[in-house]
Amino acid sequence: MTADVSSSRLSPRRGARFLLSTALALGLGLSLAGCKTSAEKAEEYYQSGLQLLEQGDVDRAIVQFRNVFDIEGTHYEARKTLADTYRAQGDIGQAYSQYLRLAEQYPDDLATRIALARLAFDSQQADEFVRHATRAQEIAPQDAEVQVLDLTRRYREATLAEDDKARASLGEEAARMAQTRPDDPMLMGILLDRAANARDLDEADRLTARLLELQPDNPQRYAQRLALLAERQDKPAIEAHLRATIAKFPDNDQAKADLVRFYMSENQPDRAEAFLRDLAEAAPADDPAPRADLVRFVEMQRGADAARAELDRIIAEGGDPLLFRTLRAGFDFRDGKQAEAIAEIRSVLDGVTEPTETSLNVKVQLARMLVETGDAAGARAQVDEVLAQNASQPGALKLKALWDIQEDRADDAVLALRSVLDQAPQDAEAMSLMADAYDRAGEPDLARDYLSQAAAASNNAPAETLRLADRLMSEERWRPAEDAILPALRRTPDNLDLLGALGRIYLSMPDLPRAEGVITRLREIGTDQATAAADRLDLARLANQEGEAAALAYLEQQANAADADIGAKLSLIRAQLASGQAPAALKLAQDMVAADPESRAARMALAMTQAANNDLPAAREIFTALIAEKPDDLPPHLALIRLATQEGKLDEARTLTEQGLAALPDNPDLLWSKAGLAEREGDIDGAIAIYDQLYARDSTSIIVANNLASLLATWKSDDPAAVARASAVARRLKDTTVPPFMDTYGWIQHLNGDSAAALPYLEGAAAALTQDAVVQLHLGVVQAALGKTDAAKAQLEKGLEMLPEGQEGQSITAAREALARLNAPAQAGEAASNGTTGGTTGGTAGEPLGDAAPAAGQATN
Structure with missing residues (x-):
């Protein structure tokens, strides 16, 4: 039976559904065929970035790699390639950031840990280096790269611990490793340190030269090479190297300053000035710093008048009047024209309608001048005004921190100084203030750390270096103190303060041969101050080496020399009194007065020796005569007060103290005496008031601080x-x-x-x-x-x-x-x-x- 044709036809409604379903299916199929997964898109950006890198288009490559992370934030290859690219470009901060993100996502990735450890080491981030090197050691202790990191970590620890035996052993291990890794910068750094300690300058020369070839963008390598050339006294090479450093790092102010110092050490001030003039002429109009440096140099070399003439020329040529008139006012201030200088700066500031960085700096300079002239309220008003206009202005914050420290608000000072260091991480003044703040807060370890940072940030300037060395010496850490002073002496080899400190360090170690070397150097310098410093060290050397009798004999020899001055004789008298030889001291003082009856120093010495020999009436007579002749001479006042106190004559001591204060109002030594007498007599409120006054004048005195705190607590x-x-x-x-x-x-x-x-x-x-x-x-x-x-x-x-x-x-x-x-x-x-x-x-x-x-x-x- 044949089927009915009509039964096989689709109804119009059914046909429409079929066509619609087909169209949807086809459309869906086309849509799926044209859509890429997120992973595919991320991979496409990554491959595009690789192609751009091959073509040398680094900037666009970086954009493509970053596009990857918008889609897939954990794409390992893209993140690592981006980190490697930043590293190759010398952008260490960005490289480190990308590697660090990679380490967070893949904490067991060895290559990332190695890269982070090396970057941290090169940028002197000690804690970060130790962290990543330790993790790498945990991941793959047998890896050759990791063994280098671990060796470097252990060598650093031995150096900090002053373990010379361990350092020597680790240095030998580094030499063995270097046979198969001759160009590894970390191993070369250890070998360089070993060569420096062994005074092997040829090996140090080879290593610094090779390190500079391997890392031509690393400023530390230039500094190491400079230190080697300075040690070898290769002066033509020093000049060439400094000029190469400046060419490589045009913003390296330290290299420019080193070149100026080099010319000055070679007695070539004209070349130094010519170099600074070149910098000033090449500087853009909106960068006044090179012109200001030139002015300061001219003042140093040819005096304030020449500097003023230079300033007049710069101002006439369109230099910023706000800055350069302020500099000119600074010269007037130092010349004693303080009121005129302050008036000039106020006049300059009157023309400022909108605050700028320069105008705020000038206001801070005005505040510093007001502090120096005793106008504390005016200075604080200037600082408050600056901070109201810019709450993070570094100069104003440093002054505020200084006042906070003086008033025992150490925590507030630390917060202010952290803000300064966030803006200027190498601000040596801020670091020194931070050390003061932590001292006040009872944190000596942190204080020492900031003193060390301040010395480094100042490029081993004498002031910051001596503060650090003094702290280390007070803690009997002689080797670190030596390490602090030697780089500073390489920059200023004739600095008497640095040489004197180094001599004291060697005497304390003890290292007498090197102490004698310092003494010899001071005598070679030959100025009166240098000779006196050499004599003091020589005396201490004799006392250490041969005892008190030898030291006294040395002083006697100096005092009895035909050209001996009164200072030598007074030194001998002090030593004789300290060693219990009061009759000998009295005889010498009598001879001094007989030779020069009008000498106040000789008469003062005679009275002191009379007191030591219990001839108190004779001593009192001389002290009284000295006061009558010159009422504002402090030592006789203090000596009389001391005699009265020793004899238990407190009423007389109080009267003498008041007489001294009448001649020397607010003298801190006399106020100290008055406070002690008030305390003995039960006038505690009076004693507290005086210590409060002394503390307000100098809150750095730990003894005043102790006494004030003790009385308040009592x-x-x-x-x-x-x-x-x-x-x-x-x-x-x-x-x-x-x-x-x-x-x-x-x-x-x-x-x-x-x-x-x-x-x-x-x-x-x-x-x-x-x-x-x-x-x-x-x-x-x-x-x-x-x-x-x-x-x-x-x-x-x-x-x-x-x-x-x-x-x-x-x-x-x-x-x-x-x-x-x-x-x-x-x-x-x-x-x-x-x-x-x-x-x-x-x-x-x-x-x-x-x-x-x-x-x-x-x-x-």
Whole structure:
């Protein structure tokens, strides 16, 4: 049976559906065929970037690699290629950032860790180097690259630890590795350090030259090469190298300054000036710095008048009047025309309608001038105005930080200085101030670190270097102190302060041959100051090497020489008095006066030796005559006051002090004397007021700080504001090992509720100051607060037995009450529950006893 044709036809509605479905299917098929996955798009950008790199179009290649991350942020190959590209271009910051992102995404990727470690090492990021080198070691300890990193890390640790034996062994290991990796910069760096220590200048020459070939864009390699050439005294090569450095790094101000110093060391000031003039002429109009450098050089070489003439020329040629008139005013200020200079700068600023970077800098300069002239309020007003216009202006922030430090707001100073260093990471002045701030905050390790950074940032300038060296010497870290001074001496080889410090370091090591070398160098310089410095070092060398008798013989030889001046004789007298040879000192002083009866120095020496020989009336007569002749001469005043105090004549000492202050108003030494006398007589408020005055004038004095804090904590312990002030002033005493300072700091810790922290300080103070009753009582009170009942009883009884008859005071009363509570704890507890303690402290065994503070006599002179 045939099918009915009509039954096989599609109805119009059904046909339309079929066609629609087909069209959708075809359309969907076409759409799927033309669409790429995210991975495919990312790969296309990556391949495009590679092609652009091959064609040398680095900028567009970088754009393509970054496009990859918009689609696929974890694309390893693109991220690594981008990091490698930045590294090849010398953009170390961007390279490091990309490698770091890669390390976050692929923490076990060895190549990334190696790259990060090497970049961190080259950019002197020590902590980052150690972090990535350590991780690489964990991932693949047998990898040759990793072994180099690990060796470098261990060599660095041995250097920091001053472990010469370990350094030598690791240096030999580096030499073995270098046989198969002769051009590895890290190994070459170790070998260079080893060659420098061995004074193998030929090997150092080879290494620095090769490192410069391998890393021609690394400024450190230029500095290393310069140091080698300076060591070899290859002067033509030094000049050529400095000019090559400037050509390679046109913005390297240090290289320019080094070239100027080189010309000056060669006695070629004309060439130095010509070089600076070339820089000034080549500088764009909106860069006044080279012209300013030229002006300063002209002033240094030919004086202020020549510099003023140079400034007049620059101003006439269109130089920025705001800057160059301010410079001219600076010369006037230094010449003593302070009022005129300040008026000139104010006049210049009157023409400023909108604040600019230059105008704000000029206002800061005006503030510095006002500080120097004693107008602190005016200076602060200028700084406030600058900060209102630009809250992050570096110069104003540094002045504000300085004032914060002086007023014991160390934390505020640190915040301000961090802002400065965020803008200018190599600001040596900010780093020095940061060291001061951390000193005030009782953080000596951080302070030392910033002193080291300041010395490096200043390119080993003498001032910053000496601050660092002095700190290291005070900690008896002789080798690091030497390492700090030697680079500075290479730049300024005839600097007497640096040479003197180096000589003292060698004497302290001891390294007598090298100390003698410094003495010889000072004598070669030959100026009066250099000779005097050599004599001082020679004397110390003799004392160290041959003893006190040899040193005295040396002084006698100098004093008896035909051309001996009075200084040599006075040095001998001081040494004789210090060694107990008072009769010999008296004889020499008498001879000096007989030779020159009008000499004030000789008469002063005679009076001092008379006092040492117990002829007090004769000494007093000379001191009194010297004062009558010249009332504003300080030493005779102090000597008379000292005599009266030694004899227990406190009324006379007070009268003499007032007489001295009448002739020398506000003299700090006389004020110090007055404060001590006030303290002895029980005028504690008067003594605090004087120490406050002294502290306001010079808050850097640690002794003034100790005494002020001690008195505040002693006599104002019930005043929270006074205790807070004492705490702020005494923060710098943290970690002190000076017994009186330990007592002050420990007691303040106790008053602040931290008796556990106070205990080791007070134990140390009590062990050293065994005859000071109040120090013993402090320890006992703190032991009681910590529940050390038996020890506290014994300590308090000991301290009370030591007290002179009739001596009383708040701390003594508090100690008696503490002992009473320990002896009768039940009665004390019952009285406390009834609210009738009857004492002034109100403390318990676990609380600080507010009034149990140190007696005034604990303040240290």
